[in-house]
Amino acid sequence: MKAIKSVLIYSFILGLLIIGCSPEKKGNYLSKLEVEIPDVLKGNANIVVFINENAEALNQWSVTLEDLVVDCSPYLGKEEEELTDADRAKLGKNMMEFVAKLGQFAVYSAELQQMMTTVEAELPDDQLAAFATIKNQLETRMQEIQNKYIDFGKEQDEE
Numbered sequence: 158m159k160a161i162k163s164v165l166i167y168s169f170i171l172g173l174l175i176i177g178c179s180p181e182k183k184g185n186y187l188s189k190l191e192v193e194i195p196d197v198l199k200g201n202a203n204i205v206v207f208i209n210e211n212a213e214a215l216n217q218w219s220v221t222l223e224d225l226v227v228d229c230s231p232y233l234g235k236e237e238e239e240l241t242d243a244d245r246a247k248l249g250k251n252m253m254e255f256v257a258k259l260g261q262f263a264v265y266s267a268e269l270q271q272m273m274t275t276v277e278a279e280l281p282d283d284q285l286a287a288f289a290t291i292k293n294q295l296e297t298r299m300q301e302i303q304n305k306y307i308d309f310g311k312e313q314d315e316e
Contacts, residue, residue, distance in 0.1 A: 184230075201284065211238055215302070221258060232247065255306075
């Protein structure tokens, strides 16, 4: 029993060391979108869930896209001759994944716009102004993400 405890303790410590020493990705991440739900909307559980889920989804999209940019960045700006076959394969994979994710984000954005329009149409008049504020925050974040990444990689194609 003492041996099992020792193994568990050493495994736990080793796990903490591995996690603690893992390099964090260094990118230009957007700040986390924090949405303050107005009091008038807090009584509407469906709206609260809708707002929180979509704010979190936008945060995740931002992180996912920036992670891919970070993964690509060591290879960008280099001449093709400078890259090994493995580097070219990694860059190609990461760029294809980035383009796919950006396309998925565009679909998500269009769907979110439609959902917000539907939600807006179903809200009582006393909640419309409050929801308009939230809608504006979500739309602003979608635009920030789009603006930040829309031209990523294009500068390399033009060279």
